[in-house]
Amino acid sequence: MASTLLLYGATGYSGRLIAAELKHRQAVQPGAFSIVLAGRNAQPLIELANALGTAYCVLDLEDGQAQVRRVIGEHEATVIINAAGPFARTADRLAKAAIALGCHYVDINGEADVYRKVDDNGTEASAANVALVCGAGFWAAASNLLLDAALQALALPENTELGAIRIAMSRIKTFSRGSAETVWESLRQQVLVVRKGRNERDAVDRLVLRHEPVGKLERRFNFGDTRPTKVDDWRIASAANLVDTLAAQRTVEHRRRMVRTIESYVEAGRLARAAYQLGGWLAPLVANRTVRTLAQQPIELLAAGPTKKEREAEPHLIVLEIEDCLHNTLIDWRWKTPNVYQFTAQLAVGVAVRLGTGARLKGFLTPAQVLAATEVMQYPGAGTLRNCLLERRRGT
Template sequence: MERLLIYGSYGYTGRLIVREAVSRGESPAIAGRDGKQVSEQAHENDLEGRTFSLEADMASHLAEFDAVLNCAGPFVETAEPLVEACLETGTDYLDITGEFRVFDRIRRQDDRAREKGITLLPGVGFDVVASDCLAAFLSERLPSADELAIGVAGMDSRRGIPAPGDVSRGTAKTLFSGSATTNVIRKSGSLVRVPIGFRSRKIDFGDGPEHAVTIPLGDVVTAAQTTGIENVEVYAAMPSWTDPAMSALGSAAWLLESRPVQTLAEPAIDALIHGPGESTLETGETVVWGEVRNGERTVRGRIRTPNPYALTAKSAVEAARRVLEGTVPSGAQTPANAFGSEFVLECSDSERELLESPAVVDVES
């Protein structure tokens, strides 16, 4: 019997993932650094619990497991030690990061993972499952494409900026840890740092053209790996009145990323942010839009997904199940490379549409 360990199991998203796994009749072991929280959660769900921090001798904890699913974010702090331990013990690694730096670092471990015969599969949450599957779907329709744009109309897109009830603490801390203040695009195969809100354009998420600006999501690494397209930009729907604020955020990025400001921000996040409630999880939805171009042709598509946290619970559990089955090749993988472009539709109640393909693209600035 293959064994899964879920690390960071008692965080907001870890709990959703454990609940989903248990509802499917699975019995993963759970783990984290707080012994009290681990043992309470283990007791509630009748699961085996392990307590260890990322400073511990992790290899001794991971050795008996076939795969670990890391839910402890910001992943820029947690992925590396867990990946190292997995490379030592021969344990497959999955996580739910959306952080481009983490994808980039894990991709650099491809050779070592192949040598060891293990799969490294970051990004099995909403980010990047939905966008990665859409990128793969579009590039299958235009294999010669050399440009890709992804757009996300998140949470309540028409409001643009997520409200405290839309996001979890971990997401807020991850945004503060530099994941939202360092903007990147992929240009001719390289990650290029650009200002926040560096480019805007109109994107039709389903209700007509909306203002959207570039943001730093992991697709600048993963979509390139999945499709081979080396020019990638990721956009989010934002009201145009946020443009000055985005510029100011860009100018203050160094300050927001500084340790003292993060130390001040964390207690406020802990006090104010609790993650989406049950009704938001059931009713919220997100639209992911994509476009591939080759200079002559443009192909666009959209995926309408359930609430991102609800999708994450399903996609992460399904991804772990498939990795444990042993059908995913070794090395650093993306969700669509591992499971194909249909994966998002297979693991959640999402709907995909192929859009009209105009010859001319209306980029705003």
């Protein structure tokens, strides 16, 4: 029996890209699944559904859990894909609805607080044989797949202690409105990092979350994607409050490793770095409701997101560095990916299709527990992996 993938937030910027990717995958796998587009506003939803030839349903989360479950239940959804931000308002509601209905839940959330809140539903989801995959878009998923592949490639004994895992993303030049809002919100949050800690009661080492002031941590990373490396390929990135850090922690624990530190970084130009370093001073101001309302106005004037031409002209690079406890480099990988918004659609659909077409998985999962980096690298536009450490050893 074909599964049903219900996409909530289908008429938003990322939602439309995901809807188009679903149709593409449906053509590649005919009969494997049906598509239902969902959202609050009927007219744009009907127009999109007619254009793509899919079913649709009007769904407003403000109508309450009973109504939400009734509407989703009528369409017998196998997987709910949530593309509607702010995810602080939608993720937990839809995750709880999915658990109650016995269907899987996937979202493209990039907010750390939301990630942890969805994680809190993991035990209940596991009992209901439901999988929850939060952060299945570019943020979290891409670096998570890369890290999981790296930990397997190292082939180290279980519980081997590593020194550091650092994830870095190249600069995003063209933002969607939703991404701009997330960046603005991040200015009033401290940066989450993972550190090795010890529980004094049972003397067991664990990975624990710590907070660092915004703008405190900066490093140079090699963002070059050609050989040989040039001097200007080494650019500064600032530590950021990314879900990638939380997903990395879960993957390290899943692979039974220990690491002293996990940090995530984003490349930034001089002006962006200066603004970010002022984040600690700006935090009380950003938290003010009046200031936030005023700041929202220019964000709303932005285009919904980059055009197709802009997406094609702006691929991205993920850097993964892993060191041992003596600061020796074990992994130095570069992955050139499609534009973050296009890759988000490909990754989210890949996770949803896998869950909806027979994968027997349950509980709160990272994207790497559903997909493998090797298969994702076969997606259109997904670049090859560069092993820069191996290149240096060979002198290339």
